[in-house]
Amino acid sequence: MSNEVAILGAGMTAWGKEGRYFASYGVEAARGALADAGVDWRDVQFIAGGETVRNGYPGYVAGSTIAQALGWNGARVATCYAACASGAQAIDVARARILAGLSDVALVVGADTTPKGFLAPSGGERRTDADWLRFRLLGATNPTYFAFYARRRMELYGSTERDWALVKIKNAKHGLSNPRARYRKEVTVEDVLASPMVSDPLRLLQVCTTSDGAAAVVLSSLEYSRSRGADPVRVSAVSTITPTYPQTIIEMPYLATDSAAVAAPPERLFRDAIAHAAYQEAGIGPEDLDLAEVYDLSTALELDWYENIGLCKQGEAERLINDGDTALGGRIPVNPSGGLACFGEAVPAQAIAQVCELTWQLRGQAQGRQVEGARVGLSINQGLFGHGSAVICVR
Amino acid sequence: MPDAAPAVDGWFTTTDQPSLVGARCSTCGTYLFPPTAVFCPNPACDGTDLERVELSRTGTIWSYTINHYAPPPPAVSPDPYEPYGVAAVELAREQLVVLGKIADGADLDALTVGMPVELVVEPVIPGSDEVVWKWRPVP
Numbered sequence: 001m002s003n004e005v006a007i008l009g010a011g012m013t014a015w016g017k018e019g020r021y022f023a024s025y026g027v028e029a030a031r032g033a034l035a036d037a038g039v040d041w042r043d044v045q046f047i048a049g050g051e052t053v054r055n056g057y058p059g060y061v062a063g064s065t066i067a068q069a070l071g072w073n074g075a076r077v078a079t080c081y082a083a084c085a086s087g088a089q090a091i092d093v094a095r096a097r098i099l100a101g102l103s104d105v106a107l108v109v110g111a112d113t114t115p116k117g118f119l120a121p122s123g124g125e126r127r128t129d130a131d132w133l134r135f136r137l138l139g140a141t142n143p144t145y146f147a148f149y150a151r152r153r154m155e156l157y158g159s160t161e162r163d164w165a166l167v168k169i170k171n172a173k174h175g176l177s178n179p180r181a182r183y184r185k186e187v188t189v190e191d192v193l194a195s196p197m198v199s200d201p202l203r204l205l206q207v208c209t210t211s212d213g214a215a216a217v218v219l220s221s222l223e224y225s226r227s228r229g230a231d232p233v234r235v236s237a238v239s240t241i242t243p244t245y246p247q248t249i250i251e252m253p254y255l256a257t258d259s260a261a262v263a264a265p266p267e268r269l270f271r272d273a274i275a276h277a278a279y280q281e282a283g284i285g286p287e288d289l290d291l292a293e294v295y296d297l298s299t300a301l302e303l304d305w306y307e308n309i310g311l312c313k314q315g316e317a318e319r320l321i322n323d324g325d326t327a328l329g330g331r332i333p334v335n336p337s338g339g340l341a342c343f344g345e346a347v348p349a350q351a352i353a354q355v356c357e358l359t360w361q362l363r364g365q366a367q368g369r370q371v372e373g374a375r376v377g378l379s380i381n382q383g384l385f386g387h388g389s390a391v392i393c394v395r
Numbered sequence: 396m397p398d399a400a401p402a403v404d405g406w407f408t409t410t411d412q413p414s415l416v417g418a419r420c421s422t423c424g425t426y427l428f429p430p431t432a433v434f435c436p437n438p439a440c441d442g443t444d445l446e447r448v449e450l451s452r453t454g455t456i457w458s459y460t461i462n463h464y465a466p467p468p469p470a471v472s473p474d475p476y477e478p479y480g481v482a483a484v485e486l487a488r489e490q491l492v493v494l495g496k497i498a499d500g501a502d503l504d505a506l507t508v509g510m511p512v513e514l515v516v517e518p519v520i521p522g523s524d525e526v527v528w529k530w531r532p533v534p
Contacts, residue, residue: 118464125469135470137496139466141470148457151508199461255493
């Protein structure tokens with residue numbers, strides 16, 4: 001039995017900072033995906049929403065909020081929160097219902113409106129919440145954690161700010177022709193190295209910003225897609241794993257790692273394991289990929305992902321970016337969409353946006369940034385509190 | 396600092412030689428910090444007796460950063476703003492990494508990965524009436 005589901009349609013808003021109500025972005029993306037699929041909203045049997053904590057109660061029940069905004073159609077509903085992995089979790093839930101035969105066609109939507117500046121914890125005084133405490137006790141913003149990982153690369157592999165600037169330059173170039181990218185401007189090494197220091201060693205142009213935006217996909221059973229005569233992009237794996245004890249790499253928003261005093265660290269560290277689980281499920285390996293969309297919260301983190309998804313061995317990512325292997329036209333293009341460097345993160349939408357890009361790439365519709373002949377793509381990210389997120393799409 | 400209160404209760408001592416307070420599972424022996432779990436976090440262990448223990452007072456820097464922008468609330472910052480360090484510190488005996496701010500007055504430009512540090516307790520920011528643990532480079 002196939003464990004695949006079809007992607008009938010993909011839709012996305014342009015990413016920006018307009019400050020609109022989050023559900024209005026969600027409806028725009030959902031309508032785009034439905035139109036692309038040629039599916040009437042009233043025929044959708046299940047809707048899964050990525051939750052946002054930033055928009056009050058309607059954000060907590062995003063699936064239902066967007067269903068109401070689209071016009072109640074009686075669909076069953078779920079809302080998923082897994083931080084940056086929320087979208088993958090929503091896709092996974094929809095896929096499970098479809099594979100179980102409980103629904104034929106599902107809509108998955110994520111939408112967010114973010115404030116200016118650092119992402120911050122929810123309000124109130126919450127001294128039992130690690131996310132609140134890391135800010136209050138330590139001033140440990142998200143870039144603080146990104147900087148820890150970046151400095152490890154410097155220490156272990158001699159990674160440099162210039163290597164990371166090459167990631168920014170590549171992604172900026174990729175995003176130039178993406179109509180949905182928020183930033184469409186080339187940058188130089190000098191621009192990057194002259195930008196203000198945020199969390200040493202990461203400068204402003206080495207970390208992603210926060211954005212408003214929404215993304216949606218319409219999923220269905222292969223049977224349903226065949227009945228419509230479609231030759232769809234298919235989802236062949238969704239990896240929503242958690243870490244394995246002891247998790248020995250500091251994970252946002254925690255204040256400490258697990259202890260390896262009595263239990264040996266797992267064979268694969270968490271980010272490696274997220275990719276491995278996806279490859280296992282799809283029955284493929286990194287050598288089969290034509291492109292990847294990885295979560296470049298920082299430029300240095302993109303280099304970590306090259307190794308995590310098996311594009312090269314540990315410590316070799318700097319060579320890949322310097323050789324142009326991951327640029328469009330290279331051996332294995334990474335972030336042809338422009339990545340977070342051009343979009344900024346709209347948290348619950350982001351994993352879905354990655355899948356939209358895979359869909360357009362595998363259909364040959366990624367105008368101006370097309371990976372020629374792409375048949376297999378992987379997207380990957382990680383949500384705070386230990387949420388894995390990877391999707392493999394094939395055509 | 397007679398009026399200073401711990402910013403969080405029960406996570407560190409405030410003696411002359413302060414230390415973090417973690418927990419140790421009396422069944423499997425693993426350590427954890429903070430000491431808030433009720434059950435052992437080791438999935439191979441069904442222990443429920445988590446004994447409070449003082450963690451190593453010294454460790455080495457696994458990684459660190461210096462934050463040049465003021466963090467958002469509920470973080471607190473001095474006015475005028477001063478960049479501050481945050482380190483992830485490896486404790487050898489417990490084999491875990493604990494975060495902490497770098498102690499006030501430390502030379503942030505001199506920080507390195509692998510540098511030895513010791514635990515101190517200081518106001519969260521200068522003048523604050525709340526104290527927290529921090530890591531101070533050992534000369």
